[in-house]
Amino acid sequence: MFFFSLPTFWQIGKEKFHKSQHWGYCNNVAMLVGEDKPGIGGEPLPGQSLKPKYSVFTEELRHGAPAWIAFDKQVLSFDAYFEEEVPDKNQELYRIRHCKIYFYLEDDTIQVCEPRVKNSGITQGPIIRRHRIPLPPPQEDQFYNIEHFNINIDIILYARKYKIIDCDQFTRNFLRKIGIRLNPPARRPDDPYTKKRQKILDNMKPLRPYERLDTLKQFLEHDRHVLRFYCVWDDPASMFDAPRELVLHYYLSDDTIDIKEITPPNSGRDAVPLFLRRDKLPKYAPTGLYQPGTITGRTVLNVLGNLTGGRSRYILDNRKTGAVHQEFYRDSDLKIGAVINVWGRKIILCDCDEFTKEYYRTKYGIEDFTPVTYKAPPPPNPEKIVPPYTGFGSEEDSLCSCMGLLPKPPQKDVKKFMEKDRYGMESNILRFVAKLVTDSPIDQDRKFIISYFLSDDTISVFEQWQKNTGILGGKFLERHRIKKPGQELFKSEPSEYFKAENLFIGAKVCFHGHNFLLLDADEYTINYMEKHANEFSVANVGVILKKLQGMTEPRSRQIRQMFAASDPEHTKVIEYDSFRNLIVSITDGAFSEHEMMTLGRYYSVKDKYEMDLHFLLAVAQEQLKKNNFEDFGQLSAVLMYNDREKRGVLPREVCRTVCKSFKLPLADDYLQPLLTMFEDDHKQVKYKKFVDELNWRENQIPAFQTIKVPPK
Secondary structure: OHHHHHHHHHHHHHHHHHHHHHEEOOOOOEEEOOOOOHHHHHOOOHHHOOOOOOOOOOOOHHOOOOHHHOOOOOOEEEEEEEEEEOOOOOOOOOEEEEEEEEOOOOOOOEEEEEEEOOOOOOOEEEEEEEEEEEEOOOOOOOOOOOOHHHEEEEEEOOEEEEEEEEOHHHHHHHHHHHOOOOOOOOOOOOHHHHHHHHHHHHOOOOOOOOOOOOHHHHHHHHOOEEEEEEEEEEOOOOOOOOOOOEEEEEEEOEEEEEEEEOOOOOOOOOOOOOOOEEOEEEEOOOOOOOOOOOOOOOOOOEOOOOOOOOOOOOOOOOOOOOOOOOEEEEHHHHHOEEEEOOOOEEEEEEEEHHHHHHHHHOOOOOOOOOOOOOOOOOOOOOOOOOOOOOOOOOOHHHHHHHOOOOOOOOOOHHHHHHHOOOEEOOOEEEEEEEOOOOOOOOOOEEEEEEEEEEEEEEEEEEOOOOOOOOOOOEEEEEEOOOEOOOOOOOOOOOOOEEOOOHOOOOEEEEEEEEEEEEEEEOHHHHHHHHHHOOOOOOOHHHHHHHHHHHHHHHHHHHHHHHHHHHHHOOOOOHHHHHHHHHHHHHHHOOOOHHHHHHHHHHOOOOOOOOOHHHHHHHHHHHHHOOOOOOOOHHHHHHHHHHHHOOOOEEEHHHHHHHHHOOOOOOOOOOOOOOHHEEEOOOOEEEEEHHHHHHOOOOOOOOOOOOOOOOOO
């Protein structure tokens, strides 16, 4: 017990009070203020020294930036330890605990962490979380900064004394840079109890020594690395005496082997998961297989023998006297052509995979991996003989009945159907104008429309109705696939059908005994054939020019004179009929009409003729008049309603949409040019003028015939 006299205790408290506080005046009133409070304008009072709240760094060290930017993610690391008393154990009186002290330069925060030690029994990790730590009393109003840290000093953090013994290289350089002289590093003490325990463990010897087999390295290096060999086992005792194919897997991670049998279909054998389960495969000893219990992990010695009347005394044999050592198959024993003994069965290694070859090439330098042939090559598959067509049903349906016991309907080309079926404005139908090739004067003037459907290669023929011919027009030939003429009916080979490339202008085709001459085609057909010129040789300009070059090369000068004679005015442009007659005379009729037309279209003059506005309006009014369309006032009102800004103009697409909503009986080919002609400089349609010009009641325009300009 300690006793203080009252004056002494009062004196100590008074000194602390006057050290931290002093008197000041505010509005001529005496007040008690803190010692660190500055005067007016932040200037220190006489005799007052203000202490910085944070670490002070020079301008050169901060590069003109604040500390929280200049020292972001920069930490000083110190090695330290502290002594912890252990009052409850006789084996140790204190414990040395090593830790790390981190000082964050950006905000003067401190963190203390203890590295985790395996099997220490102590809760380790963060001892003090990151925050600013105050100084010990009586300076608890201040915090630790950079000037309080050095090597080989003691610091007190929350009443626990830490001994700083060293720091890392970055911390050394930084402290020297700010002018702190570093002390020499201190020695790191050892924990006496840990040292004592380690000494006991080093001196301990187990009573029963054992062999430690560490296979972790082999497992980590070769996990999932498997050598694969293709083997064969010729079983002479088998009833059928047929070699049995096997697959041997050697696992490099633990030197184990498993074997799987490849069971062919219809072999009559049961399909088992494994021929040999995964395990180490022992080599076959000359004396035969060992009896169970012969090979053990340990051996014992009977030290008393039979001296004690049948009672024995055994001890472990450290030297393994008389132990039987068994060898197992390793990767060095496996190679192509080798014969291994799998529990009495001779198995030949015939081949291996690429990973196995690369493994042996890298480790053992083996380059010869010639496989061992163990069976004759399979005989060639017999040619399937298809019986001739019987005439019942279609050829495809009859052929499907020969492919299996259960007849199936012939499969259609769904992909081609989806690609070539009608989609939007793409009809994928080639249409030709044709006539009959006949001597009958009645049939010579008959006109036909031949349609070829690209989706399923079918053909239909439609006859145009003509006045005063006595022949009813309409469907002439139902849509179906048509065979080429001159083919045998009852044969094994499939018949040939007309394809798209067989139809072109000038071609002669025979449909069921009717001979047709193709005279013309619509614009869609011609454009489609030119677009897919690789499928249609008559529309391929490159093929035609190459063919023409071989014919005209010997007489090129004569041909040049013939073209010059056809152009007496030297305009370098001639009519198509003259061009066609010249090509016919040059090629002696070797070119078809479609090939000559392709050349003419390729070298034609692309003149842009201005469309006659009056003619278009006349045709449009005629269409509206035939369909009794008179809702011009309502059409103008809807267009005016869509004109929110009341400028009198609208975009072309808006006008087109409104006209379609009114079901204006005008084709899109007429409507688009009409809207274009009423556009202003900003591509906006003057809708009021457009409606007034279409009004056939008030502004009727007389129709007149169009003048066709021949192509050049």
